[in-house]
Amino acid sequence: MSFYLFSSVICLLFAPGGFSAAVGPSGPMNVKAALTKPNMGWTSPNILSFPGQQSFANATERWTVFDPPTYSASITVRSESDVVKAVNIARDLKVPFLATGGRHGYGTTLGRLQNGISIDLSLLKSVSVNKDARTMTIGGGVRFRDMVDPLFAAGLQIQTGTCSCPGMVGVTIGAGIGRLQGVYGLLSDALISATVVTASGKVIQVSENSHSDLFWGIRGAGANFGVITSATYRVQPLINDGIFTSIDLIFPASKNVSYFNTIASMVNGNGTFPAKLALISNVLYNTTSNQTEIVANMAYAGPQDEALRAMAPVLALQPVFTNLTSVSWKNLNTATSFGLDAVICEPNGIRSIYSAALRTLSAESSISAFEKLSDFYAKYPEGRGTAISLESFPPQKVREIADSSSAYPWRQTATYLLVELSWQPGSTVGDASKALALDLRKDFAATSGYPDLSVYVNYAHGDEKLEQIYSAEKLPRLAALKKTWDPENLFAFNNPLPTHYP
Incomplete structure (x- = not known):
């Protein structure tokens, strides 16, 4: 069994802290001179790195190299005081910056930062x-x-x-x-x-x-x-002494219609999708069978007998492969979904993501997406690293918490669509992949149960309208906060907010 490696569709990815400063005239030499002045008070003499150094490569390595930001210097901070100094220097020099932790943010708005300063938070690991x-x-x-x-x-x-x-x-x-x-x-x-x-x-x-x-x-x-x-x-x-019941499954192309009808019925069943059950469905290409398949994982926070009752509608479809295991909470991310976490987390791949938040999961849109992706694989063999993920996470507790409690606007969402495009350097499949992703996103948005495309900010591609990320209802308050806390728009590269709305 050999899947064409898909690199993140089963991951929850996010911008790990993309923070930025307004672009100004200072060039790389001025930045280096400012950072290396005597008596700067950095906590370590090895805090700074510059292009050409291995330490710089380590401090700026990214999960995806698609449309990335670029840097003329990096500051690997070791304390809060280092962060304060770095922000003050970047602001005074009017040089753009990003402060990052895991560096898994893939939104294309990050790529607007060029020749900036990287504030690497990776050593703040307490x-x-x-x-x-x-x-x-x-x-x-x-x-x-x-x-x-x-x-x-x-x-x-x-x-x-x-x-x-x-x-x-x-x-x-x-x-x-x-x-x-x-x-x-x-x-x-x-x-x-x-x-x-x-x-x-x-x-x-x-x-x-x-x-x-x-x-x-x-x-x-x-x-x-x-x-x-x-x-x-x-x-x-x-829960249950930290033991989850996990099952990995594979369904052939011939069962995609029954599969998507079943999971849509479960997810849309007015609370019948158990709060302890999570279902991730991936559509991808299998190089061994040379066909499009559904590769899924169901994880249940509880004992096996409860789990099997919750999973019964999917198991009744008789997948061609199942692997039922008991997994501790601490290993849940690494030991489920065929153990692909290690491969998925590999950095420096070309990954371009499009997404949609779905209040309602449409079986028809899912079946259509399966067919369109199969056609794409047949026409563009170089694009067989592209995959679709439907992350169906129970919304019960999320919906119980008041929408007004935080800036997050999509608490009614039950499933998150991810279309991940991936190809090798030099491939010409990029434009065709983008066209496919836009088509699929449009189809799912039209049947999502929301009046327009709605996108979880950590999954935003960067081409969406502000209202599609933050919602028209939240934007006035967010813009007022932006004006209060960042009137000069220093933090301007990670799906940035305006200081006035509308």
């Missing part, structure tokens, strides 16, 4: 668990894989995305969807407080009781307001 208070505080560079062991050892868990490598703060500030959202809500709903370095270089604490307006805004549009150096979350006791 993880502190308070078992009695059921809280966890992490540094701004922590990835999901960094915190699962200490949290699990304390008998606790938290809702996460579906891959081990993205930065946790970056996922959070977009909202943070994932397998456990039906039980606990979004990852941003678990956020208690955050430490933010603002555009003015001040360090502030934001929470429901401190700068509550900004706390509202960072949960859904956080890349627009500051650099988050640490965050504290509410965590939960392990």
